[in-house]
Every structure is written in C-alpha cells, then in structure tokens.
Amino acid sequence: MNVSELTLNFSSGVPIYRQIVQLLSGKILSGALAPGEKIPSIRDVTAELNVNPNTVAKAYRELELAGLIETRRGMGCFVAERDDARHVLTDEEKQRHLDTLFASLVTSAGMLGISEQDVSDYLTAKHAASVKNNK
Amino acid sequence: MTTSNTIDIADAPASVNSESPIASVRGMLKNSLLISIRDSVLLNLAAVDLLLLVFYIGLFIGGFLLFPALMGQPCHTIEEINAFYNQHKSVWLIVIALGLQFLGTFLTNFLLLTVDSEIIRVWNGQKADFKRGWRTAASHFWSLLTWSILITPVNIMWVVSMCIVIPVLTRDNTVNPFKMLWRSVLLLLKIWKEFLLGIVGMLVILYWLNCLIFGSNVIFTFISSQCPPLIAWVLLSFSITFSLVALCFCYLFCNVYLCGQYIKAIEGVEPEPFPETDPTELA
Numbered sequence: 001m002n003v004s005e006l007t008l009n010f011s012s013g014v015p016i017y018r019q020i021v022q023l024l025s026g027k028i029l030s031g032a033l034a035p036g037e038k039i040p041s042i043r044d045v046t047a048e049l050n051v052n053p054n055t056v057a058k059a060y061r062e063l064e065l066a067g068l069i070e071t072r073r074g075m076g077c078f079v080a081e082r083d084d085a086r087h088v089l090t091d092e093e094k095q096r097h098l099d100t101l102f103a104s105l106v107t108s109a110g111m112l113g114i115s116e117q118d119v120s121d122y123l124t125a126k127h128a129a130s131v132k133n134n135k
Numbered sequence: 136m137t138t139s140n141t142i143d144i145a146d147a148p149a150s151v152n153s154e155s156p157i158a159s160v161r162g163m164l165k166n167s168l169l170i171s172i173r174d175s176v177l178l179n180l181a182a183v184d185l186l187l188l189v190f191y192i193g194l195f196i197g198g199f200l201l202f203p204a205l206m207g208q209p210c211h212t213i214e215e216i217n218a219f220y221n222q223h224k225s226v227w228l229i230v231i232a233l234g235l236q237f238l239g240t241f242l243t244n245f246l247l248l249t250v251d252s253e254i255i256r257v258w259n260g261q262k263a264d265f266k267r268g269w270r271t272a273a274s275h276f277w278s279l280l281t282w283s284i285l286i287t288p289v290n291i292m293w294v295v296s297m298c299i300v301i302p303v304l305t306r307d308n309t310v311n312p313f314k315m316l317w318r319s320v321l322l323l324l325k326i327w328k329e330f331l332l333g334i335v336g337m338l339v340i341l342y343w344l345n346c347l348i349f350g351s352n353v354i355f356t357f358i359s360s361q362c363p364p365l366i367a368w369v370l371l372s373f374s375i376t377f378s379l380v381a382l383c384f385c386y387l388f389c390n391v392y393l394c395g396q397y398i399k400a401i402e403g404v405e406p407e408p409f410p411e412t413d414p415t416e417l418a
Contacts, residue, residue, distance in 0.1 A: 010306040011318055015403025043260075050306075052259050052398055052406040 001033060003040045003048040014107065016051055020059035022100050028068045028079055029097060036081045039069060066096065156328040159405060163329070164336050167392040170254070170408055171384060176263040180253060181387035182379075183265075184246040191239050198235065233287065241283040244296060247390075248272040248279060252305040254387075254394040258406045277310045285312040297390075299323050302397035322400040329399070333392055341385050348381045 005027075008019050027033045040048075042056045060077060063069045071077050109119045171178070203210045203219045210216045220228070252271040253263040272279070282304070286296055299319040309315055323330060355374035359367035398406040 010401060011309070013321065016401060017403050046259055047261065050256065050259055050261075052402055052404065054407040055398075055402040055404045058404045 017055045017059040033079045037079045039077045160332040163395050171388045182383045237287040247301045282312045326400045
C-alpha cells in the first residue's frame, strides 16, 4: 500500500489519528487491503503526510486493538493474517466500526450539503428496497 | 450487536483532553524547551526572523523621522514631529502610514509562517530547513495577504495572529480571513485549558530567562567597570551577544509551544518530537 493513498483533511475538525483509523479500517474491511499485506511504517506516514509520529502510532495501536492489523517486530505492520478480519471482530468492535463508517458517511454527506436526516431517510429507503427485493 | 461503548467521531475535545491538563502542559513545555535547544537551524531561523522585524521597525520609525527632514523641516523632538504631522495631515499621509503598517504586518506574518511551518516539521521528527520554510510561506501568499489586510487596522490582532491563526495557516490555504479566524477559534476551544495553563507556564519560564539576562548584564557591567578598556569591550560584546541569543531563544520557545498545542488540537494526540523506536520499521 502507498502512503499517497491516505488523504487527510486538516480542516474537517475530525482528529487526524481518527481519520487514519477510518481510512485504514475502511480499506481493510472493504478488502482493498488484503490479509497479510504490509501497511506503511510510522516513519513513512510521518514523513509523507507531515503528521506527528505519536498520531500515527496511536492510530495503529487502535487498529491493532481492533484486531485489524498486527505488528511484527523488526518487520513492520501487516493487515491481520486471518481468514477474514470480519470474523475475528467482537460485537463491540463491529459496533465501533459501524459507528466510524456512519460518522464518515455523515461527514461526507455534510460536505455535499446533505443533512443527517436525509442520510437516515436514504438508508431506510434503501433497506426497504433491499428487503422487498429479497422477498 | 451491543449498543454500548459507541464512539462519537465528532467528539474530538474529549479525546484531546483525556490527560490531566497540568501534566500535559508540563510535558509540552519540556519538549518545547528541548526542541528550542536541540535544533540550531530553528534558532537561526528565529534569529533571522527577529532581525528582519527589527530592521522593519527601524525602517518604519526612521521613515517617520526622515519624512519631515526630506520636506525641509527636520524635527528633533517628539513635540516637533507631532506638530509636523498635525500640520501636514492629508489623505496621502494616512494612506502611506497604512501602507507601511500593512507591509509590516504582512512581513511579520510571512516570517512567522516560515518559522512555524518548520517548527511543526521539527515536532514531527524532521530537521528544520530554511529554504523549505520560505517556500511554504510563499505558497500561502494569498492567504497571508488577505489575513494581513484584515488585521492591519487593528494592532492587537498581531497577538491573535501569532497565537492562533498562523499555526493553522501552515496547513490551511483558505483565502477567506474570517474562515481562517473561525477555524482557529474552533481549534482553540478544543485545548483552551492547556492553552491558558501554557501561557502561564511560558510567562514563568520567560520571567526567569529575563531575570537571567538582566542578572548576567549587571554582572558583566560590574566586571567591565573593574577591567581595562579592551577586556571591558570584549565583555560588553559578549553580554550583548548573549542577550540577543537569549531573546531569540525566548521568541522561538513561545512559537514552539504554540505549534505543539496546535498539533495536539488538530491531530488529537499529544505530539512527541523524539519518539521511541518505531516498531513498524524494518530491522
């Protein structure tokens, strides 16, 4: 994975370490980052994005606690080498990721001028359509 | 799925202020002192910054003193200068004065951005680079220009500029000065406790530094009066050099601390310039 794939927004109001967590967890859960794939080192991210090493370290610690990445001392950080990260997450961790995804959706919608209520209505409508199709 | 322990992504202040503010400020002041001492390029940058500012102030005051002389009415006292400018009140004079003030404000902000952008890089574990700092400031030319236009008529805004706006500008290219101010205020709200405590801490440290400068100057003066003229001159030049370096150090230290607080507010984590070994590095 290339550091340039991480795009941070310094004026969004969302702390940078949270943005890094959101970006990487999004990529891991969507499958864009395969299990076992190496993720950039703290030094690389720090140098490329001009952020503090502690910020990147905290983001990586959160991802490690969530079981999404693992650190192999002297080798680097890798996407958790399991069948699928989704299976190793606890309910609480899944809830956290859902919250992160929802917050990200609301933030993106807000940038487009779409209200939280509209996002909620959209999800309800989509869900209803999906249930109808399944029937 | 459980619904407890949910995380509100917008809840940035809570994560920022998770540590005790006093412990946080103490650590930040310590790191600011370390950075100010360790990076000589940063001190040189601050020295050049201050030197240019002093030059500008000299030019500004000198201009006001020279103008009457150029008009054939040299002034020797403040009363004479006041009388001259009261006599020659004109729109042009006001425009020239405002123009000079704008130039000074812009230059001050430009240099401050140069120093601040490099301070942030040093906080992020990189080495300071003189040229890169200038390039960063030049890339924010329009933002600096609009901000300087807004604050030129209000002198006190210089303090606001130094404390909260310029660090934000290092990573923000908005040309709307009101938006700039608003974003800076929002960031300040996240760290207001540490910010106020830090100002008190900085004032205490600066007080002791100034006591050191004053005390050393008194000692130098006393020793000089007891020495032959040549040694007295050497001591005097040493004393002046020491005072100037200490002044630059105070200026740099204040800016390093303010930039550290900015990083904490925007990144949500207390910055650490000298991290432990990176576990993600290749052996």
